Amino acid sequence: MTKEIIHTPNAPAAVGTYSQAVKVSNTGKTVYISGQIGLDPNTMTLKDGFYAQAVQVFDNIEQIAKAAGGSLSDVVKFNVSLASLSDFDELNKIFESRLVAPYPARAALEVSALPKGALVEIEAILYIE
DSSP states (O other), rough: EEEEEETTTTTTTOSSSSSSEEEEEEEHHHHHHHHESSSSTTTEEEEEEEHHHHHHHHHHHHHHHHTTOOGGGGGGEEEEEEEEEHHHHHHHHHHHHOOSSSSSEEEEOOOOGGGGOOOOEEEEEEOOO
Protein backbone atom coordinates (compact mmCIF):
# COMPACT_ATOMS: atom_id res chain seq x y z
CA MET A 1 0.00 0.00 0.00
CA THR A 2 1.26 3.47 -0.84
CA LYS A 3 -0.10 6.73 0.52
CA GLU A 4 0.12 10.10 -1.26
CA ILE A 5 -0.89 13.46 0.21
CA ILE A 6 -2.93 15.49 -2.28
CA HIS A 7 -2.81 19.29 -2.30
CA THR A 8 -4.05 21.77 -4.89
CA PRO A 9 -4.00 25.56 -4.76
CA ASN A 10 -7.38 25.44 -6.56
CA ALA A 11 -9.12 24.53 -3.29
CA PRO A 12 -8.74 26.15 0.14
CA ALA A 13 -5.60 25.34 2.09
CA ALA A 14 -6.13 23.29 5.23
CA VAL A 15 -7.15 25.43 8.20
CA GLY A 16 -5.95 22.86 10.73
CA THR A 17 -3.84 19.77 11.15
CA TYR A 18 -5.11 17.81 8.15
CA SER A 19 -4.46 17.33 4.43
CA GLN A 20 -6.89 18.24 1.65
CA ALA A 21 -6.89 14.58 0.65
CA VAL A 22 -4.97 11.32 0.94
CA LYS A 23 -4.72 8.83 -1.93
CA VAL A 24 -4.15 5.16 -1.03
CA SER A 25 -3.01 2.85 -3.84
CA ASN A 26 -3.33 -0.90 -4.09
CA THR A 27 -5.03 -2.29 -7.19
CA GLY A 28 -6.97 0.93 -7.64
CA LYS A 29 -6.75 4.20 -5.78
CA THR A 30 -8.92 5.23 -2.88
CA VAL A 31 -8.93 8.96 -2.16
CA TYR A 32 -10.18 10.38 1.13
CA ILE A 33 -11.06 14.07 0.79
CA SER A 34 -11.17 15.98 4.05
CA GLY A 35 -14.32 17.86 4.95
CA GLN A 36 -14.66 20.95 2.79
CA ILE A 37 -16.52 24.09 3.76
CA GLY A 38 -17.57 26.92 1.46
CA LEU A 39 -14.24 28.75 1.51
CA ASP A 40 -13.20 30.58 -1.63
CA PRO A 41 -9.62 29.35 -2.27
CA ASN A 42 -8.54 32.79 -3.49
CA THR A 43 -9.77 34.81 -0.51
CA MET A 44 -10.06 32.08 2.15
CA THR A 45 -13.41 33.60 3.16
CA LEU A 46 -16.76 31.83 3.38
CA LYS A 47 -19.30 32.41 0.65
CA ASP A 48 -22.54 34.05 1.83
CA GLY A 49 -25.56 31.83 2.41
CA PHE A 50 -26.20 28.11 2.23
CA TYR A 51 -26.53 27.78 -1.55
CA ALA A 52 -23.32 29.68 -2.33
CA GLN A 53 -21.40 27.74 0.33
CA ALA A 54 -22.67 24.37 -0.90
CA VAL A 55 -21.78 25.17 -4.51
CA GLN A 56 -18.29 26.27 -3.39
CA VAL A 57 -17.92 23.04 -1.41
CA PHE A 58 -18.63 21.04 -4.57
CA ASP A 59 -16.18 23.20 -6.52
CA ASN A 60 -13.52 22.56 -3.86
CA ILE A 61 -14.15 18.80 -3.82
CA GLU A 62 -14.07 18.71 -7.61
CA GLN A 63 -10.69 20.50 -7.70
CA ILE A 64 -9.18 18.19 -5.08
CA ALA A 65 -10.54 15.12 -6.90
CA LYS A 66 -8.98 16.43 -10.12
CA ALA A 67 -5.63 16.95 -8.37
CA ALA A 68 -5.82 13.30 -7.27
CA GLY A 69 -6.51 12.13 -10.83
CA GLY A 70 -10.25 11.70 -10.45
CA SER A 71 -13.57 13.49 -10.75
CA LEU A 72 -16.93 13.76 -9.02
CA SER A 73 -18.02 10.64 -10.92
CA ASP A 74 -15.45 8.66 -8.90
CA VAL A 75 -17.05 9.52 -5.55
CA VAL A 76 -18.39 6.42 -3.78
CA LYS A 77 -19.47 8.13 -0.53
CA PHE A 78 -20.25 11.62 0.74
CA ASN A 79 -20.51 12.51 4.42
CA VAL A 80 -22.44 15.75 4.88
CA SER A 81 -22.67 17.89 8.01
CA LEU A 82 -25.35 20.59 8.00
CA ALA A 83 -25.82 23.45 10.44
CA SER A 84 -29.56 22.98 9.83
CA LEU A 85 -31.44 20.03 8.35
CA SER A 86 -33.86 22.59 6.91
CA ASP A 87 -31.24 23.01 4.14
CA PHE A 88 -31.49 19.32 3.18
CA ASP A 89 -33.90 19.81 0.24
CA GLU A 90 -31.72 22.56 -1.25
CA LEU A 91 -28.68 20.31 -0.78
CA ASN A 92 -30.41 17.53 -2.72
CA LYS A 93 -31.04 19.92 -5.63
CA ILE A 94 -27.34 20.82 -5.70
CA PHE A 95 -26.37 17.12 -5.61
CA GLU A 96 -28.74 16.47 -8.54
CA SER A 97 -27.21 19.32 -10.53
CA ARG A 98 -23.60 18.18 -9.97
CA LEU A 99 -23.89 14.37 -10.10
CA VAL A 100 -25.37 11.75 -12.39
CA ALA A 101 -27.17 8.57 -11.39
CA PRO A 102 -26.38 6.11 -10.04
CA TYR A 103 -25.54 8.34 -7.10
CA PRO A 104 -22.88 7.55 -4.50
CA ALA A 105 -23.74 6.55 -0.95
CA ARG A 106 -24.33 9.49 1.40
CA ALA A 107 -24.92 10.36 5.02
CA ALA A 108 -26.26 13.74 6.13
CA LEU A 109 -26.33 14.92 9.72
CA GLU A 110 -27.25 18.11 11.52
CA VAL A 111 -24.46 19.32 13.78
CA SER A 112 -24.32 22.04 16.42
CA ALA A 113 -21.51 24.00 14.76
CA LEU A 114 -19.04 23.86 11.88
CA PRO A 115 -15.60 25.45 11.44
CA LYS A 116 -15.59 29.20 10.77
CA GLY A 117 -19.38 29.33 11.16
CA ALA A 118 -19.94 27.38 7.93
CA LEU A 119 -23.43 26.15 7.09
CA VAL A 120 -22.31 22.94 5.36
CA GLU A 121 -19.26 20.67 5.35
CA ILE A 122 -18.84 17.71 3.01
CA GLU A 123 -16.17 15.02 2.92
CA ALA A 124 -15.83 12.55 0.06
CA ILE A 125 -14.35 9.14 -0.61
CA LEU A 126 -13.37 8.33 -4.20
CA TYR A 127 -12.32 5.11 -5.86
CA ILE A 128 -10.29 5.68 -9.03
CA GLU A 129 -9.55 2.68 -11.28
